[in-house]
Amino acid sequence: MVFGENDYTELEKKINYTFKDKNHLDIAFTHKSFVNEYRKKKIPSYERYEYLGDAVLEFIVSNELFKRYPEKSEGELTKLRASLVCEYTLSQITEKFGFGDYLYLSNGEEVTGGRNRSSILCDLFESVLGAIYLDGGIKEAKNYVVRHLLTDIQNKVLFHDSKSLLQEYVQKIGNTLTYREISETGPDHNKTYEVEVVITGADGEEKTYEKGVGNTKKGAEQIAAHKTLLTLGVY
Structure with missing residues (x-):
């Protein structure tokens, strides 16, 4: 896979957001193994976007749960949030959208199944969220989380338990x-x-x-x- 040659048209339809700057998506889908393999090209990995997306995700989910469940205690809200942002839940969403198909990986990671690895797919939910926040702001980031994560909450909680x-x-x-x-x-x-x-x-x-x-x-x-x-x- 050649960096920068992904066509994100179908992906943008699935996530209901069109990027103004597609470079954000290229970075959001670049695994550190790809960066290490093509060091001379100085391509950034998704790690910084994931870091940002993780913080944005925690804020949005915390805020939404706080408003939706006024009767729940801090402990109950914390447990509920944990069930929603766990690796399995996030990776199931990105797997459904085919995020792995857009991933820039090293040959070694490709051979060992990195494209379908749940930990990487989980990272991609957060890195793409970080990319949406940078490209469209908090409103679009919230739309992404509410539309794709904060639905069918009861079943997600059941998985956690x-x-x-x-x-x-x-x-x-x-x-x-x-x-x-x-x-x-x-x-x-x-x-x-x-x-x-x-x-x-x-x-x-x-x-x-x-x-x-x-x-x-x-x-x-x-x-x-x-x-x-x-x-x-x-x-």
């Missing part, structure tokens, strides 16, 4: 819940874990349920728990 909800359900029916690691791949600084849910009945019989993949064991377990709750029809 998946492990505890599944534990409560399994205990209620007298069974035991465990997470079995299937695989651990990648270098130490960038591991990928795959786990599966195993529920053991009172008679000792094990039954395997859904799998989850994540950059941490906890994240993989949470995804597996969420999928299992859906399979079981718990919510």
Whole structure:
């Protein structure tokens, strides 16, 4: 992929925002591995945009939740915000929009699946938000967050609580819940874990349920728990 040659027309339609300066998008989609591989070209990575987007995201989400839920305490609002801005939630949004297709990556990251890695896709939500803020201001940044993140809040909260909800359900029916690691791949600084849910009945019989993949064991377990709750029809 050659830097600066992305056509963002379809992407802009999906996110409902047209950039005045497309250079903001080029930076927002440039991974640091690409920068390192093409050092002589002095291309900036998305890290500064992600930093800015993270701060803008926290402000917008905090402000919206404060206004929408006047009955909730500070602790409840903090938990709700955490469920909305977690890696899984943000990466699901950017995956749906195909953000990974526009990513400037090194050959090494490309080969190891960086284009679909949830941690990178999560970063892209924030870097694009930072780009929108720089290009269009806080109003457009707010529109992006409200339109694409602050919808279907209840289901997003359920995902965040998946492990505890599944534990409560399994205990209620007298069974035991465990997470079995299937695989651990990648270098130490960038591991990928795959786990599966195993529920053991009172008679000792094990039954395997859904799998989850994540950059941490906890994240993989949470995804597996969420999928299992859906399979079981718990919510």
